[in-house]
Amino acid sequence: MKTNVLYRILTVMVVFAGLVVWQGCKPKAPASVSMGDAATKTYVPPGKYDEFYNVVSGGFNGQMSIYGLPSGRLFRIIPVFSVFPENGWGFSEETKPMLNTSHGFVPWDDLHHIALSTTKGEHDGRWAFGNANNTPRVARVDMKTFKTMEILELPNSGGNHSSPFITENTEYVVAGTRFSVPVGDKTDVPISTFKENFKGYISFISVDPTEGEMKIAFQLKTPGVSFDLARAGKGKSHGWFFFSTYNTEQAYTLLEVNASQKDKDFIMAVNWKKAEEYIAAGKGEKVKAKYAHNVYDESSHTSTSEMMNEVLQLDPAVLKDIIYFIPCPKSPHGCDTDPTGEYIVGSGKLAALIPVFSFTKMQQAIANKEFEGEFAGIPVIKYEAALHGEVKKPGLGPLHTEFDANGNAYTSFFVSSEIVKWNVQTLEVLDRVPTYYSIGHLSVPGGPTAKPHGKYVVAYNKITKDRYLPTGPELTQSAQLYDISGDKMKLLLDFPTTGEPHYAESIPAELIMPNSVKIFKLEENKHPYAALGEGQAKVERKGNEVHVYMTAIRSHLTPDNIEGVKLGDDVYFHVTNLEQDWDVPHGFAIKGANNAEILIMPGETSTLKWKPLSTGVFPFYCTDFCSALHQEMQGYIRVSPAGSNVPLKFSTGKIEDQSSGAGQ
Amino acid sequence: MKALKPISRWLVALAAVLMVSAYFVPLWQILMWAPQYPEGLEMDIWINTITGDVKVISALNHYIGMKHIEVEMFPEFDYMVYIVGFLIGFGLLAALINRRFMLWAFCLLLVGTGIAALVDFWLWGYDYGHNLDPTAAINIPGMTYQPPLIGTKQLLNFTAFSGPDLGGWIFMGSGALLIGTLVFEIYSSRKK
Numbered sequence: 017m018k019t020n021v022l023y024r025i026l027t028v029m030v031v032f033a034g035l036v037v038w039q040g041c042k043p044k045a046p047a048s049v050s051m052g053d054a055a056t057k058t059y060v061p062p063g064k065y066d067e068f069y070n071v072v073s074g075g076f077n078g079q080m081s082i083y084g085l086p087s088g089r090l091f092r093i094i095p096v097f098s099v100f101p102e103n104g105w106g107f108s109e110e111t112k113p114m115l116n117t118s119h120g121f122v123p124w125d126d127l128h129h130i131a132l133s134t135t136k137g138e139h140d141g142r143w144a145f146g147n148a149n150n151t152p153r154v155a156r157v158d159m160k161t162f163k164t165m166e167i168l169e170l171p172n173s174g175g176n177h178s179s180p181f182i183t184e185n186t187e188y189v190v191a192g193t194r195f196s197v198p199v200g201d202k203t204d205v206p207i208s209t210f211k212e213n214f215k216g217y218i219s220f221i222s223v224d225p226t227e228g229e230m231k232i233a234f235q236l237k238t239p240g241v242s243f244d245l246a247r248a249g250k251g252k253s254h255g256w257f258f259f260s261t262y263n264t265e266q267a268y269t270l271l272e273v274n275a276s277q278k279d280k281d282f283i284m285a286v287n288w289k290k291a292e293e294y295i296a297a298g299k300g301e302k303v304k305a306k307y308a309h310n311v312y313d314e315s316s317h318t319s320t321s322e323m324m325n326e327v328l329q330l331d332p333a334v335l336k337d338i339i340y341f342i343p344c345p346k347s348p349h350g351c352d353t354d355p356t357g358e359y360i361v362g363s364g365k366l367a368a369l370i371p372v373f374s375f376t377k378m379q380q381a382i383a384n385k386e387f388e389g390e391f392a393g394i395p396v397i398k399y400e401a402a403l404h405g406e407v408k409k410p411g412l413g414p415l416h417t418e419f420d421a422n423g424n425a426y427t428s429f430f431v432s433s434e435i436v437k438w439n440v441q442t443l444e445v446l447d448r449v450p451t452y453y454s455i456g457h458l459s460v461p462g463g464p465t466a467k468p469h470g471k472y473v474v475a476y477n478k479i480t481k482d483r484y485l486p487t488g489p490e491l492t493q494s495a496q497l498y499d500i501s502g503d504k505m506k507l508l509l510d511f512p513t514t515g516e517p518h519y520a521e522s523i524p525a526e527l528i529m530p531n532s533v534k535i536f537k538l539e540e541n542k543h544p545y546a547a548l549g550e551g552q553a554k555v556e557r558k559g560n561e562v563h564v565y566m567t568a569i570r571s572h573l574t575p576d577n578i579e580g581v582k583l584g585d586d587v588y589f590h591v592t593n594l595e596q597d598w599d600v601p602h603g604f605a606i607k608g609a610n611n612a613e614i615l616i617m618p619g620e621t622s623t624l625k626w627k628p629l630s631t632g633v634f635p636f637y638c639t640d641f642c643s644a645l646h647q648e649m650q651g652y653i654r655v656s657p658a659g660s661n662v663p664l665k666f667s668t669g670k671i672e673d674q675s676s677g678a679g680q
Numbered sequence: 681m682k683a684l685k686p687i688s689r690w691l692v693a694l695a696a697v698l699m700v701s702a703y704f705v706p707l708w709q710i711l712m713w714a715p716q717y718p719e720g721l722e723m724d725i726w727i728n729t730i731t732g733d734v735k736v737i738s739a740l741n742h743y744i745g746m747k748h749i750e751v752e753m754f755p756e757f758d759y760m761v762y763i764v765g766f767l768i769g770f771g772l773l774a775a776l777i778n779r780r781f782m783l784w785a786f787c788l789l790l791v792g793t794g795i796a797a798l799v800d801f802w803l804w805g806y807d808y809g810h811n812l813d814p815t816a817a818i819n820i821p822g823m824t825y826q827p828p829l830i831g832t833k834q835l836l837n838f839t840a841f842s843g844p845d846l847g848g849w850i851f852m853g854s855g856a857l858l859i860g861t862l863v864f865e866i867y868s869s870r871k872k
Contacts, residue, residue, distance in 0.1 A: 570739055571817075596736065597735075645743070
């Protein structure tokens with residue numbers, strides 16, 4: 017008995033001691049405090065400006081946002097693919113056509129990637145392009161007004177992920193489909209006929225060099241795979257474009273497993289100059305396609321949507337030398353070209369190494385016909401023949417690579433949650449820093465250009481967890497800023513981001529700031545319903561439509577008393593902001609409106625449509641605190657029953673004689 | 681009467697010719713700053729018009745009942761071109777006639793015109809700052825808003841500055857040149 021008790025006591029003691037030892041051996045939680053002079057490096061004193069504009073995709077909010085670096089402060093959200101009740105984007109009559117598609121009005125999308133326009137491979141500060149991942153489209157934002165000027169839909173695409181990457185001189189914006197889809201007359205087909213009926217399409221959108229207007233120049237009919245990301249060649253590889261592909265297994269279900277079977281998928285190299293030659297030789301085929309082209313006109317402050325009906329296509333399986341495949345390990349995601357244009361980095365998201373391809377070797381391999389076979393009629397270059405080398409054991413789950421001006425690359429690793437710095441020439445890993453948590457894209461200012469600005473790298477993370485004060489199950493997104501000016505990367509700043517940022521670019525403030533528009537000139541306002549002075553304010557009836565030509569200036573709306581509207585009427589408030597002073601927008605909202613408010617910038621005209629559903633007197637007011645007497649900037653509109661004989665009248669500042677107006 | 685020295689004759693002509701600049705550059709400027717206008721607002725007075733942030737200034741001033749500034753408010757803009765033209769012509773004539781009394785006359789004419797212009801500007805400023813709309817939103821008893829004639833003055837949230845612009849400085853330069861020439865003439869003839 018006794019020995020039994022002793023044995024038990026001993027056992028408990030051993031277990032306890034073991035627990036203590038085990039606790040002591042537990043690894044500590046990752047250190048997350050930045051060190052040294054980080055605070056002074058990100059501190060922008062009051063009244064001073066950030067060094068960089070950071071143009072960030074909004075992901076599932078469908079917009080672009082503008083931050084400052086190194087402060088990480090959010091300046092603005094530019095509405096692009098999603099309605100924005102805050103300023104009336106997609107609600108005002110002028111902006112509704114911008115969200116028109118071949119599927120009708122689409123109020124939401126998912127904006128993943130940013131491309132800032134370049135000239136000779138360097139940032140020129142003119143436009144920012146963004147892609148719609150869900151209903152395939154590309155948008156162009158003007159960097160003078162930070163306004164979406166154009167949205168072009170893409171036919172024969174199932175999800176525009178591999179977009180909107182641009183060529184060296186912004187000749188083309190590309191759009192590769194993430195989903196291959198059945199196209200043409202044969203779209204009602206069994207999903208299981210994927211290999212036979214599903215096609216992938218890559219669109220090359222030409223950009224007008226002065227106005228920026230976009231047009232689908234041609235589409236390449238490519239095998240039914242998924243296109244993920246892309247980068248243009250530059251310098252010596254200008255004229256080529258590189259796309260990463262996955263699902264070369266051509267699976268149509270449980271892609272998690274079925275698209276991860278092959279050891280290697282492909283980087284697709286496109287010789288677009290060759291494609292241009294074929295088009296010049298009349299080898300393109302015009303194919304019926306329905307897609308919307310929406311353009312915003314700065315002078316009329318109004319957009320129009322045009323439905324296009326055909327697209328020019330090339331079939332690279334027939335027209336040789338446009339496309340080559342390069343094998344790339346394990347479902348490559350990022351496909352990035354270095355500043356010289358010589359190296360193409362493929363990041364297999366399931367790979368444990370990073371292959372770096374050489375453009376020169378690839379050209380030799382094509383010349384020497386070093387092919388390992390064909391895929392859907394397209395030659396596949398031998399892996400070794402195009403390979404510059406592999407970065408060994410860089411981390412787990414490489415996604416994207418950006419570059420600095422000193423020959424270094426920075427690759428994000430989702431699984432091992434880190435940024436790894438390595439040398440493009442020697443392929444040697446130089447440094448690694450953790451990110452919080454699970455980084456997706458990363459961005460070095462000028463990182464995708466021929467002349468990176470360097471200095472910082474920003475991590476756009478996919479998981480936030482404990483980085484900020486918690487706000488319930490739904491959290492803000494997490495970004496980190498690192499200093500890359502030295503040998504070692506240094507964490508400087510954590511900052512929350514809105515939407516769900518994917519890719520972002522940064523550009524020196526001096527390339528944007530001097531061109532930023534302050535007001536729209538009233539004398540250049542060509543809006544058909546503009547009232548360019550209070551004397552032009554009026555109310556007109558056209559059948560069931562009542563058009564109010566309204567003006568707004570500190571601190572009154574003209575007219576601010578309107579009568580004679582009847583039930584069944586559609587009332588259009590065309591509000592012109594008469595201010596010609598910087599940062600004096602006016603807003604307009606009316607009680608019970610089933611849409612939103614409108615914000616009208618100085619010199620601009622914007623229209624809110626209102627359909628009254630009951631009789632009575634409805635208040636309206638200015639929604640943007642414009643002046644000391646902003647709260648006085650309000651008015652009334654009277655709605656009478658259908659068929660009533662209340663005359664149409666309007667005024668501002670007119671005090672009526674009570675005895676005459678009574679009883680009407 | 682005494683003839684002028686050749687150098688003086690040239691200086692008189694130069695003073696007259698310099699005044700031609702009045703047709704090409706602004707003569708006077710009014711600058712305003714407020715907490716919400718750190719970049720400042722500017723009003724430039726030319727020989728026949730006013731430019732700059734006139735609309736913005738008018739929009740702000742309507743709260744205290746000041747008149748909307750319009751070019752039509754100023755009859756001066758209709759005849760200032762002729763006055764300056766006359767001055768230039770008179771100066772060239774003085775150089776041509778080449779007598780000291782003409783230099784005296786030109787000097788006095790120019791100074792007299794300058795004083796008259798300032799008096800006229802002050803009178804306008806007095807009316808603009810005092811003659812306020814009684815129904816204005818902001819009415820501070822006893823407060824008037826006459827802009828400074830020359831120099832800086834605080835008016836509610838605005839700091840206002842008034843002073844010569846490039847054309848005004850050239851005008852004053854012409855005046856200084858003439859007075860200098862006159863002094864030189866008198867001094868050098870006494871020496872003899």
